[in-house]
Amino acid sequence: MEAFFRHLYETTGVNFSIFYDRRNEINFLRGLVVSFELMGITLLGSLAIGVAGAWLNGSRFRLVRWLVRGYVQVLRNTPPLIQLYFFFFALGGILSIVGANGRPVPLVNNFAWACIGLSAVAGAFNIEIFRAGIEAVPRSIRDAATALGLSRVKAFFLVILPLAFRLCLPALNNNLVNLLKSTTLAYAIGVPEVLYVSAQIWSDEFNATEMMIVVLVVYAGITTAFIGLMQMLERRLKVPGYGA
């Protein structure tokens, strides 16, 4: 395969350098690993924030409900890129301790801020999605859980949340695919994910178009695989009597 791409470059000038150049290949694969780490962590983080927010949204205290709704509205109506800059430059600048040689050392590195920022935004959307799913659970089921003597916590985690999860799965899948795509935003704060290392490669080898095609194909592959997985999940978790 290496010989084919080298031959392609020599004859047509189409330069897919990551296939025949060992150093480029290793850098690209490292970037892929970082991208996958970002995707995994933000997926789990945003789901956790979504469940926590949906739970707090049903709280007795008006202040808690108001805070959750405020969080959702602020994070949904402000650009994710500026939020990332705010977290990394502004908050990150404050959260630094004096290091060994007297210069300030940041406590949270850029990968962590990217995870926090991206999970926060996707979590806000997930809170809305879970809220819609919870509202779609019939009242009779809630009453039945109370009649069985389940406490609010047990009813939520054993009865309502599993049903709500199944009902809102299509919208949730949509949001999770958007989350996967939004991991490219970490480029802006210097996280070495796929787009960032591709930019480094194309600035070395002057093959921007080819690298862009590779990146787009990689993301098309990742999202297709993820959507396929989610559709398998949807089929297995289908609630009889609901949905088309």
Place this chain on the structure above:
Amino acid sequence: MSAFLLGLTAAAAPQTATAPGESVFATLLRWTPLIARGFALNLAISFLAMAIGTVAGVALGLARISLMAPVRGGAWITVQFFRNAPWLALLFFCVYALPHHISLFGVRLVVPDWTKATLGLALPVMANVAEIVRGAIQGIPNTQWQAARAVGLNRFLTLRLVILPQCIKPCVPPWMNWYAILTMATPLASIVGVAEAVQLTSEALVAEARYELLMPMYLYLLVWFFIYCYPIALWTERLEKKYGVIQ
């Protein structure tokens, strides 16, 4: 472009010579005209990209329901590709792959960066509008098509006179939703070098070189976008309740 930036920093220079004890609010107020100009470019990019994306998206949506299989298939591939591609990657692709200048009849027209960024942002909008239009058309009951056939309308006239006018109302809430998403994606253009609000804010911070301004400046930008996008979100919610949800 570099001349513009030089001019900007030159304009910024005498302003930074003011008292170092100036309050944060006064500094924000002083930089507001520049940020407002950048924000206006953000809005211009969002309007243009939405317009281009909507027109192309309606055409693509109609291609998705075409009677000819190759047209349908090609439209499906296009929609899937642009819906599943990261917006930043598409932006990079447009900025690097589109020509720097075009020569028409001997006249050399430089294609500015913000134009390429607008096109790059219009592509995913086009794919998503195509899905909205297709969903709306498929939500129209079959009886409408049958009645139109009974009256003697061909497919083109049916679409133009019967189906599409009924599709406009249900399309509006998701369309407005995508406009909000697009507006919040316009800061991505700053990564490819367009001098819009985020880029100008960064340059203002560099010109001021004051550590305590980082948080207020970025908060200020967030507030600008929030004030613009939150009413749109509220309006969209109200329209959703009125017209029903399409997805």
